[in-house]
């Protein structure tokens with residue numbers, strides 16, 4: 001049985017991110033087949049309100065790809081900001097330490113549920129595509145709020161339930177493949193505003209328009225099978241899904257809607 005609630009099972013998440021391979025595979029699919037060529041990471045990065053001497057903390061950094069745009073931008077590097085990237089997975093922290101060695105960005109092992117800093121420390125906190133992995137979302141958000149300065153901003157990106165998720169569930173329904181319908185994803189574009197407003201005085205949502213146009217359906221299946229939320233998807237369904245997605249192609253392409261965006265929250 002496929003279980004989307006597995007998305008915030010800590011052991012499953014740690015297993016999935018014990019090294020960076022799964023994440024690389026999934027990012028690869030989006031890079032190759034996304035219609036919007038700006039790219040979600042670049043779109044987000046360009047909206048961060050960087051300024052000189054700012055103190056910045058990123059939580060759940062994964063492969064730290066956001067910071068490629070920082071290294072491409074000489075003006076930003078001249079700002080002499082104090083930047084810390086972090087993750088709770090040893091594998092990701094090793095990867096970040098290796099790739100950011102000798103660069104002016106600190107790497108720490110941090111669980112968002114217990115941020116090892118004093119209060120009112122950061123001007124900008126970023127937590128992208130990671131809050132939906134956290135079960136105790138109120139504890140996570142209260143930790144972020146605690147270490148954010150009074151006039152600081154919290155940026156968090158996530159997905160919505162009307163994109164790839166709904167498309168996949170429709171396929172599973174039509175094929176009679178069992179999954180847990182009571183999807184209880186802890187942080188999405190649909191419930192994020194309400195959750196953030198419990199902790200932050202100001203919250204805004206920004207959407208990123210995009211879709212996937214896939215010609216090689218095998219790449220999509222590899223993506224599906226790599227997701228923590230679908231742990232339990234039996235390989236016996238591989239050919240059934242393959243044939244189904246082939247049959248859904250129009251003019252040689254499988255069209256999959258995407259729903260991604262971010263929230264920006266301030267304390268007051």
Ligand SMILES: C[S@@+](CC[C@H](N)C(=O)[O-])C[C@H]1O[C@@H](n2cnc3c(N)ncnc32)[C@H](O)[C@@H]1O
Pocket residue numbers: 013017023059060061062063064065086087088089092110111112113127128129130133134
């Ligand atoms: C989907 S990846 C996103 C990586 C990156 N933020 C991005 O947008 O590309 C989720 C990351 O969150 C990390 N993570 C999950 N739960 C966490 C927690 N409680 N505290 C810190 N990091 C966590 C995982 O180890 C993984 O690297």
